Amino acid sequence: MIMIHRIERHRTHGDSYSASHFLRERLGEMFSIDINDTVYTVQEDMNLLEFLRAEAQITSLKNGCGEGTCGACMLLVDGKARRACLLTVAKVAGKKLLTLEGLSEREREAYVWAFAQAGAVQCGFCIPGMVISAKALLDKEPNPTPQAIKQSIRGNLCRCTGYVKIEQGIMLAAQVLRGELQAITQAEAGIGVSIHRVDVREKVLGTGQYVDDMQVEQMLHAAVLRAKYPRAIVKTIDLSAARAYPGVEVVLTAEDIPGDHDHGHIFHDWPTLVSVGQETRYIGDAIVLVAAQTKKQAREALALIKVDYEELEPLLSPTQALAEQAYSIHPKGNLLSTTKIKRGNPQEALAKSAHVVTQHYSTPPTEHAFMEPESALAIPQADGGITIYVADQGVYDDQHGIMAMLGLPAEKVRVISKLVGGGFGGKEDLTVQHHAALLAMKTQKPVKLTLSRQESILVHPKRHAMELDITTGCDAKGNLTAMVAYIVADTGAYASLGTAVLQRACTHASGPYQIANVDITGQCVYTNNPPAGAFRGFGVTQSAFAGETNLDLLAEKVGLSPWEIRYRNALEPGMINATGQITDEGTAIKETLLAVREVYESHPHAAGIACCLKNTGIGVGLPDTGRVRLKVLNGKVVVLTSAACIGQGFATVATQIVHEVTGLPLHRIEVGAPDTALTPDSGTTTASRQTMFTGEATRQAALKLQEALSKATLEGLEESEFSGEYLGKTDPMDSDKLNPISHVAYSYATQVVLLNAEGKIEKVVAAHDVGRAINPKAIEGQIEGGVTMGLGYALREDFPLEKGVPTAKFGTLGLFRATEVPKIECIIIEKNSSPIAYGAKGVGEIASIPTAPAVTSAYYKYDGKLRCSLPLRETPYKK
Numbered sequence: 001m002i003m004i005h006r007i008e009r010h011r012t013h014g015d016s017y018s019a020s021h022f023l024r025e026r027l028g029e030m031f032s033i034d035i036n037d038t039v040y041t042v043q044e045d046m047n048l049l050e051f052l053r054a055e056a057q058i059t060s061l062k063n064g065c066g067e068g069t070c071g072a073c074m075l076l077v078d079g080k081a082r083r084a085c086l087l088t089v090a091k092v093a094g095k096k097l098l099t100l101e102g103l104s105e106r107e108r109e110a111y112v113w114a115f116a117q118a119g120a121v122q123c124g125f126c127i128p129g130m131v132i133s134a135k136a137l138l139d140k141e142p143n144p145t146p147q148a149i150k151q152s153i154r155g156n157l158c159r160c161t162g163y164v165k166i167e168q169g170i171m172l173a174a175q176v177l178r179g180e181l182q183a184i185t186q187a188e189a190g191i192g193v194s195i196h197r198v199d200v201r202e203k204v205l206g207t208g209q210y211v212d213d214m215q216v217e218q219m220l221h222a223a224v225l226r227a228k229y230p231r232a233i234v235k236t237i238d239l240s241a242a243r244a245y246p247g248v249e250v251v252l253t254a255e256d257i258p259g260d261h262d263h264g265h266i267f268h269d270w271p272t273l274v275s276v277g278q279e280t281r282y283i284g285d286a287i288v289l290v291a292a293q294t295k296k297q298a299r300e301a302l303a304l305i306k307v308d309y310e311e312l313e314p315l316l317s318p319t320q321a322l323a324e325q326a327y328s329i330h331p332k333g334n335l336l337s338t339t340k341i342k343r344g345n346p347q348e349a350l351a352k353s354a355h356v357v358t359q360h361y362s363t364p365p366t367e368h369a370f371m372e373p374e375s376a377l378a379i380p381q382a383d384g385g386i387t388i389y390v391a392d393q394g395v396y397d398d399q400h401g402i403m404a405m406l407g408l409p410a411e412k413v414r415v416i417s418k419l420v421g422g423g424f425g426g427k428e429d430l431t432v433q434h435h436a437a438l439l440a441m442k443t444q445k446p447v448k449l450t451l452s453r454q455e456s457i458l459v460h461p462k463r464h465a466m467e468l469d470i471t472t473g474c475d476a477k478g479n480l481t482a483m484v485a486y487i488v489a490d491t492g493a494y495a496s497l498g499t500a501v502l503q504r505a506c507t508h509a510s511g512p513y514q515i516a517n518v519d520i521t522g523q524c525v526y527t528n529n530p531p532a533g534a535f536r537g538f539g540v541t542q543s544a545f546a547g548e549t550n551l552d553l554l555a556e557k558v559g560l561s562p563w564e565i566r567y568r569n570a571l572e573p574g575m576i577n578a579t580g581q582i583t584d585e586g587t588a589i590k591e592t593l594l595a596v597r598e599v600y601e602s603h604p605h606a607a608g609i610a611c612c613l614k615n616t617g618i619g620v621g622l623p624d625t626g627r628v629r630l631k632v633l634n635g636k637v638v639v640l641t642s643a644a645c646i647g648q649g650f651a652t653v654a655t656q657i658v659h660e661v662t663g664l665p666l667h668r669i670e671v672g673a674p675d676t677a678l679t680p681d682s683g684t685t686t687a688s689r690q691t692m693f694t695g696e697a698t699r700q701a702a703l704k705l706q707e708a709l710s711k712a713t714l715e716g717l718e719e720s721e722f723s724g725e726y727l728g729k730t731d732p733m734d735s736d737k738l739n740p741i742s743h744v745a746y747s748y749a750t751q752v753v754l755l756n757a758e759g760k761i762e763k764v765v766a767a768h769d770v771g772r773a774i775n776p777k778a779i780e781g782q783i784e785g786g787v788t789m790g791l792g793y794a795l796r797e798d799f800p801l802e803k804g805v806p807t808a809k810f811g812t813l814g815l816f817r818a819t820e821v822p823k824i825e826c827i828i829i830e831k832n833s834s835p836i837a838y839g840a841k842g843v844g845e846i847a848s849i850p851t852a853p854a855v856t857s858a859y860y861k862y863d864g865k866l867r868c869s870l871p872l873r874e875t876p877y878k879k
Contacts, residue, residue: 060206372421688842786847
């Protein structure tokens with residue numbers, strides 16, 4: 001622990017220490033820094049962000065990267081926005097520092113209201129840094145231009161929002177602070193109203209807790225020794241020096257695991273720790289765990305561990321892995337799964353087609369780049385159980401994996417979610433939760449494990465790289481006749497959710513069109529690359545890129561516009577999609593096409609277009625249930641559900657639904673944190689399912705509460721509980737039904753990308769069929785964030801590997817910044833009359849799917865060059 005003395009100082013104008021005073025302190029290795037008008041005297045130099053968070057316990061600043069890329073740790077140093085992770089205590093000695101905690105009450109209220117009003121907050125992890133950058137601007141330019149606002153947050157990354165509403169929030173805050181606008185919250189709150197997010201205050205002011213913000217007594221810090229090679233046999237492990245190192249409390253290997261050694265969503269093929277005699281399968285494999293009294297001690301102890309490896313040649317592509325002579329990465333072989341979809345007679349239909357297009361497409365692996373690196377805090381309990389605080393997409397998924405590893409029953413393993421700083425599918429697997437739990441049980445002390453950004457990039461599953469061969473045919477009038485596709489997905493070292501991702505890529509490959517004849521085959525293949533799993537779009541981003549680009553080529557052959565060929569073949573209610581499912585009355589792909597027709601056809605320069613569909617819910621015959629329990633406590637209704645909010649705003653949706661049904665004011669409704677001891681299992685936040693599934697469960701529970709309120713007051717119902725459940729019934733992939741129900745609902749979208757004369761994107765128009773918009777502003781935020789993510793996927797984002805080892809840093813991933821995002825216009829289509837969740841369907845995933853093919857379409861029109869691999873080459877966008 002660093003020795004710190006705090007001196008409260010109420011400064012007057014011009015009050016400062018003399019230069020000679022600071023010189024004396026420096027010579028004596030003493031540093032005084034003024035943080036929010038409190039002076040801290042520190043005896044040892046250290047990284048400023050580490051000091052502020054760990055020692056001064058100022059946690060509004062977040063550690064998103066530690067390399068000066070993300071801006072989540074922004075603070076003001078003598079009025080200038082600076083990144084704390086790049087500074088040291090010594091460098092800021094004698095300077096005046098300001099964090100969110102030091103804002104005036106007027107400023108705090110202005111930013112809270114403005115960001116709420118604009119809908120600027122999603123996961124919230126980047127927001128404190130954004131506010132600080134905004135303050136630095138507004139202190140100098142009280143009436144900034146939109147471009148000045150963009151420029152002011154250029155040093156801040158956001159992965160959720162697409163920046164649009166953050167910029168609007170800053171503009172509103174400026175108006176409030178100039179006295180030109182009064183902060184008034186609208187009174188309406190029902191379905192279809194853009195109420196303020198219920199978590200906006202704690203996220204804007206940085207008071208909400210993410211796991212790494214937590215500190216408890218006797219807490220140890222963990223570190224993990226990873227594999228040196230993607231493929232090697234672990235011959236011996238020498239732990240003696242690490243165990244003897246000062247501050248180290250325990251060093252663990254696979255031999256210390258009391259229960260199951262392997263975990264995984266679908267197949268238990270991922271080892272918690274690779275043991276002596278086993279092979280590593282990728283560079284992120286865990287070998288040894290260390291818990292020590294400080295982070296520094298834990299990291300230094302890792303360097304003392306000696307592992308003897310026998311390096312082996314890895315398999316780095318599906319082609320290599322499927323070769324006849326290839327070794328088996330897993331006992332059952334290298335082919336994880338095969339998906340087949342066949343309807344009609346595609347070969348005959350292609351032979352009779354007037355036009356046929358065949359192309360090969362390639363898509364890269366992609367890093368989720370959620371703003372909050374993975375973190376877990378495990379605390380042993382007196383009854384022999386354990387409580388784990390997490391920040392991921394499903395507390396019950398965590399519980400099941402940790403129970404099996406520790407050999408404990410469910411009642412002994414409690415998992416509680418804190419705020420989640422983004423996920424996008426990348427926080428569905430066990431990465432830190434199980435390791436922290438194992439260390440805590442062995443030491444019987446709390447243990448926190450937080451990954452560095454580089455470790456996060458190394459470890460968690462990515463978007464699947466895919467190779468796609470697509471053949472599409474049509475008749476002379478442009479009516480689609482057949483599609484034949486062969487898709488190969490690189491699932492990396494472990495299965496994760498690879499089988500399901502491949503299924504969605506195949507079932508959605510033919511797009512939102514009526515095609516009577518399809519033959520789609522997909523293979524998911526193990527390699528020694530980093531694992532691939534869930535990622536926003538869940539395989540459909542890849543197959544839509546290929547299928548939509550083929551459609552443009554067909555349109556060219558027929559002599560139709562890309563818009564016309566899509567409209568001519570688009571699904572309507574009562575038609576049959578590629579899996580044989582009959583489309584419902586809420587099908588609105590044609591409505592999205594009509595919404596963008598004028599802007600597409602009237603643009604003077606190159607315009608690109610793409611359509612897609614995306615399932616809501618897990619479907620394909622698998623169990624899929626939303627569950628909610630409403631409990632009346634202290635005169636309020638508390639919504640209890642395990643549904644994780646990873647930025648999409650489900651807590652706000654649930655609040656609106658309860659209000660809509662019962663008429664209770666918003667201040668009488670709260671939403672509890674996901675907690676396996678208190679909240680019912682509502683499934684993973686995945687497949688754009690929570691608004692529909694858990695939203696409908698909330699509605700059902702609220703209807704029961706409403707009935708009770710007709711006979712009693714809320715106070716009279718104290719301690720009463722009301723449960724709701726929604727089961728999405730679907731048919732399995734191999735169903736023998738003529739028209740199986742693969743998914744309970746589909747969303748549809750059309751996006752148009754407009755280029756200027758120089759070939760830069762000037763605007764994206766995104767028309768989305770969302771069924772029913774429960775909170776329109778929140779939906780716009782999802783679309784804007786999805787479009788921005790899609791632009792990155794199309795134009796810049798890549799995840800290069802050198803012999804199976806990632807070479808990217810956070811700053812080289814190609815993420816879009818505020819100054820690079822074009823105008824985004826959202827068009828919300830509401831058609832669904834279903835009473836389920838008031839007709840709401842998913843929007844989180846579909847928002848990012850059609851962007852890349854629409855960009856590809858625009859550049860093909862711009863210069864006539866066909867680009868069949870991502871990120872696109874020969875565009876003005878470069879890393």
